Amino acid sequence: MSKVTRLPIRPKAEAAADSLWVINYFTACGFLELFSWVGSGYDMERFGILPVATPRHADVLIVAGYVTEKAVSRIKRIYDQMPSPKYVMALGSCPMTGGMYWDSYSTIKRIDKYIPVDLWIIGCPPKPENIGKAIVMAREAIKGGFGGH
Amino acid sequence: MTTSNLEEREISFMVIPFGPQHPASGHFHAKVKCNGEEVLDLVAYPGYLHRGLEKLMEYRTHVQNAMLAERICILDPFSNDLAYVNVTEMAAGIEAPPRAKFIRSIMAELGRILSHVTWIGVISSALGLESGTRISWGDREKIIRIQEMVTGGRIYPCYYVPGGVRRDLSQEHIDEIYKVLDYIEKALKLYDDLVFYNTTFMARMENVGTLSKEDAIALGATGPNLRASGVATDVRIDEPYDAYPYVNVEVVTKEKGDSYARALCRRGEIIASISIIRQLLEKIPAGEFRVKWPMTKKLPAGETYFCCEAARGELCFHMVSDGSDKPYRVKIRGPSFSHTLSIFPHLVRGAQLADVPAIYWSLDPCPADMDR
Amino acid sequence: MATNKFEEIKSVIESKFEDSILGFDIKGGRIMLKVNARASHEVLSLLKDLGFDHLSDVTGIDYIRDGEFEIVYHLWSHARKIRAMLKVRISREAPILKSIADLWPGAQIHERENYELLGIDFEGNPDLSPLFLENWEEIPPLRKDFDTREFVKRKYHDDK
Numbered sequence: 059m060s061k062v063t064r065l066p067i068r069p070k071a072e073a074a075a076d077s078l079w080v081i082n083y084f085t086a087c088g089f090l091e092l093f094s095w096v097g098s099g100y101d102m103e104r105f106g107i108l109p110v111a112t113p114r115h116a117d118v119l120i121v122a123g124y125v126t127e128k129a130v131s132r133i134k135r136i137y138d139q140m141p142s143p144k145y146v147m148a149l150g151s152c153p154m155t156g157g158m159y160w161d162s163y164s165t166i167k168r169i170d171k172y173i174p175v176d177l178w179i180i181g182c183p184p185k186p187e188n189i190g191k192a193i194v195m196a197r198e199a200i201k202g203g204f205g206g207h
Numbered sequence: 208m209t210t211s212n213l214e215e216r217e218i219s220f221m222v223i224p225f226g227p228q229h230p231a232s233g234h235f236h237a238k239v240k241c242n243g244e245e246v247l248d249l250v251a252y253p254g255y256l257h258r259g260l261e262k263l264m265e266y267r268t269h270v271q272n273a274m275l276a277e278r279i280c281i282l283d284p285f286s287n288d289l290a291y292v293n294v295t296e297m298a299a300g301i302e303a304p305p306r307a308k309f310i311r312s313i314m315a316e317l318g319r320i321l322s323h324v325t326w327i328g329v330i331s332s333a334l335g336l337e338s339g340t341r342i343s344w345g346d347r348e349k350i351i352r353i354q355e356m357v358t359g360g361r362i363y364p365c366y367y368v369p370g371g372v373r374r375d376l377s378q379e380h381i382d383e384i385y386k387v388l389d390y391i392e393k394a395l396k397l398y399d400d401l402v403f404y405n406t407t408f409m410a411r412m413e414n415v416g417t418l419s420k421e422d423a424i425a426l427g428a429t430g431p432n433l434r435a436s437g438v439a440t441d442v443r444i445d446e447p448y449d450a451y452p453y454v455n456v457e458v459v460t461k462e463k464g465d466s467y468a469r470a471l472c473r474r475g476e477i478i479a480s481i482s483i484i485r486q487l488l489e490k491i492p493a494g495e496f497r498v499k500w501p502m503t504k505k506l507p508a509g510e511t512y513f514c515c516e517a518a519r520g521e522l523c524f525h526m527v528s529d530g531s532d533k534p535y536r537v538k539i540r541g542p543s544f545s546h547t548l549s550i551f552p553h554l555v556r557g558a559q560l561a562d563v564p565a566i567y568w569s570l571d572p573c574p575a576d577m578d579r
Numbered sequence: 580m581a582t583n584k585f586e587e588i589k590s591v592i593e594s595k596f597e598d599s600i601l602g603f604d605i606k607g608g609r610i611m612l613k614v615n616a617r618a619s620h621e622v623l624s625l626l627k628d629l630g631f632d633h634l635s636d637v638t639g640i641d642y643i644r645d646g647e648f649e650i651v652y653h654l655w656s657h658a659r660k661i662r663a664m665l666k667v668r669i670s671r672e673a674p675i676l677k678s679i680a681d682l683w684p685g686a687q688i689h690e691r692e693n694y695e696l697l698g699i700d701f702e703g704n705p706d707l708s709p710l711f712l713e714n715w716e717e718i719p720p721l722r723k724d725f726d727t728r729e730f731v732k733r734k735y736h737d738d739k
Contacts, residue, residue, distance in 0.1 A: 254710060254711035254712065254713070257712065259721075259727065261696075262721055262725075262727050263727070266728070424633060424657065426684055427634060427685035438657055440655075440657050446608075446660075446662070512653065512664065514635070514662075521635065523635060523636060523653070525638050525653070527640055535640075536640045538636065538639075538640075540635060540636040545685050545688070548688045549684065549685045549687070
C-alpha cells in the first residue's frame, strides 16, 4: 500500500490574505482608479482580489469617494450583511473629512461615524501606486494576525 | 392549481430592485415590476450621488469653480470643464488665443476616446463578457498616461482655465499622442472580435430597446443615443466652438435605433475622433496659450448659455452673473438626466428581465451627471 | 437667409400673442423671448408647432430681491438649427405655473427637479414626489435664503 503524503496546511491568516474579495459597489469618483486595478494594466486578480456581486461573499468593503446622506444607510446595511471577518477601506479624502464637498448640504463628512474603518488612503483620487501600497499593507497586516471585525 | 385558461389564471407580479449595489447598475436604484420574465414597469430613484454642485458654485469664484465643474461627470472630465470655461469666457467677452483653442479640442477628443473605451469595458462587464472589460480597461491606461504627461493629473486634470490652458503642448507630447492614436486603431480590431462583432454581444443587443425617432426627440435624447435613431444633430457642427470650425467632423448616424445601433455609433465616434485629432495636430498654430485672467475677476451682469458635445450628449451651462466675482446662478444640464429618467423607463416596458442591464448601459448613463 | 427665418418666426408669434409678449430679442444667433406667465403654455405650444421640437432644459432662478422666480425654457430646432430661450416670471409668494408635460413628455422630470430644489409648483404634472433628497425638512435648498455653510456647521460640526 502506498503512503499518503499530507501537504502542510497553510496558516489561516496567510490564506485569507491571498483571497480578499471586494464587494462590487461603485460608490463615486474614487472608484475610477480601481478600474485601472481591475484592468490588465495593474491587475489585482494576481493578488487574489476579485470583485463579487453579493455582500455575503465579500471580505472587504471599499468606500471609494464621497458618500451622500441617502447612500450612507445603504452602505451601513451592506456592511451589516457581510459575514465576519470583514475589513473596511476608505479611499480618497471625501470619506475622511468631506473633501471638496465640505460645504455640501447632502454629503456626510466622516464615514467612521457610521462604520469602523481599518485603512485610510489619501488622494483625490489616490494614484494606483498608492492603492497598491495599501493592498500590500493590508496583506501584511492580515498575515500578521489582524483579525478584522 | 393551474389552469390553461389565461383569464382564470391570476397574474401576479414581483418587484425586484436594480441597484444601488449591483454589478451592472452604477450607483443608481430602480425598482422593476415584472411578471415572470417580462418587465411591466420601472420606477427610478436617483439621488445617491447628489452633492448640490449648483449651490456650491455660488460660493466660489469663477476660477475656483473650474475645479468643481470637472467633477460633474466622472468618466469624461474634459467636456465638463470645456463647457464651464467657454461659458465664463463668453460672459466676460474675452476669447482664448487660437493655440489654446486647438489644444482644448485635442484634449477633448482624447477624452471622448477615453470615455468610449471605458464604456466598452463597462458594457462587456454588464453582459458577462469579462475579457472585454479587462483588456479595454488596460488600454485605458495608455490614454491616461498621455493625460498625466500633458496635464499632470490622471483622472481630474484641472487643465482648462478661463483664458486658455494651464500648460503648453510640447513636441514630445505630440509624438506620444500620435503613437497612442496608432495603438487605438490597432486595438479596435481586437475589440471588434471580442465585443462588437461577437455573436453573443450581437444576439443580446440587436432588436433590444428600440428607440424610435419621434420618441427620441420627445423624450430629450442627445448625443450618440439620438444619432443612432436617425437624427443628425451634433453641437460640434451646428454651433461650432473652439477649434471645430477648422476641421472636418464626421457625424455617425444609424437608422435602426436599437441597442446595437447605439454601440456601433460609439465605435464610429472613436474612429471619427482619431481623424479629428490628426487634423488638429497638423493645423495647430504657434503662439501663446493663455491670456491673463485675475483670480477675482468680476464678470459683467447678464446671462449666458453654452452647449458642448460631451461623450454622452449635449452638456449645457446656463450662467447668470450679477456683477461680482462669484456666479449668481449656474444651471448644469447633464446629458444623462433625460436618458436615465425619461428614456430608460420607457424602453424597458415589455422587454425581458435579462435585457434590463443591456438597455441601461447601451444608453451610456453616468449617474454623477444625472444627480450633480 | 438667416435673418429671414428669424423675422418669419417673430411675425408668427407676435401676430397671435401681441399682448402677452414682453420682449423679443435676437442675440448671437439665438431667439430670446419674454412672456407673461398666463400665456406660457400657449406660446410654447406654438413654438413646438413652428419646429422647436427639442426641449433642452428648464432652469429656475431665484431673484429674491425682486420677490420673483424666473423660469427659462431652452428649446432647439433640429430642422432649422436655431436655439430659443423663453423666460417667464412668477411671484415668489405663490410660485405656480402650468406644466408642459403634455407637450414634451421629457419635461416632466425637469419640472420635478425644480419643484424639489426651488419649490416651484407645476400644475398638471403627474408626479412631483422628491427626486434627489430623502427626509429633507428644510426649505428648498437652491433658494437664496438657504445658507448651505451655516446648515453644514449646524448639522455636522457643532455638537459632535
